[in-house]
Amino acid sequence: MEGDSLYFGASCGASLFEKITACRRVLGRVKVAARMDKLFEELDFRETPIGDLILQRRKYLQLDGQVVYEVKLGDAFLMSSMFHVVEVALSKLGLAALGGDGWDVVVGGLGLGYTAVAALEFPQVKELLVVDAMEGVIDWHERELVPLGKTMNDDPRCCYVLGDFFALAADAERGFDPEVPGRKFHAVLLDIDHSPSNLLDPQNATFYTREGLAKMADQLHPGGVFGLWSDDAPHDGFTADLESVFPEVETHIVEFENPLLETVSKSTVYVAKKCRVPSDQ
């Protein structure tokens, strides 16, 4: 299925208005009128070591004035509020695979908060750590500059962790919780890179190997779940790597509409479950 233009999002590295389907989040070609100041606002701009980080708000007249928030890093679109079906599905599918109650959950990649808020909709979640490497992204939520900031701030189960997800995933002694070294979690839900082979930063590649996945799995309780968003079709090689670490692996193809292009696109959610009994591994 890979390669089908309607199948998965798009390739990265292009600027939004130069390509019909832009980076990662499938954004259509949009004609920005000269009156853009009324239709478009840059809410925040920050320089970061891996490119300029921008939060912008856009009103789409062709969509009955729908207001859309967009996050850009360099030339890449990290997230658009217009497309969040798969981000929500990541939490729904991942957490549906868990049993019991009192879950401690990590979401890797805050973005615009859709995955995190979908996780908070599960009453079984006891605590949610949302790890993001960009101070600006966390700051937008804390200041409630973005639509889901208030929901997250008002929920005492939710806390933001400023850090590199991949560094924390590789260091089980330290772990994701800066206050509780070595803490284990019931689920880790990851949406940072475009896919396991299309990365925001080449250094992230070590995570998507058997060794990298196994180190992260050490931070899961027995029976714990790892969920991953990917803009590519299910990849046999990566699935095999997941299966070498987790005994149960499912791939879900999730469809979502692009109202600008009037097309349906698809992304993948991987859900991998650790053995229930430690000695099984």
Ligand SMILES: C[S@@+](CC[C@H](N)C(=O)[O-])C[C@H]1O[C@@H](n2cnc3c(N)ncnc32)[C@H](O)[C@@H]1O
């Ligand atoms: C695609 S967005 C996440 C979208 C999110 N699932 C949502 O529902 O809005 C990716 C996020 O990962 C963050 N990020 C990028 N590299 C990271 C890293 N190494 N560690 C943690 N977060 C990172 C970005 O700042 C961005 O907020």
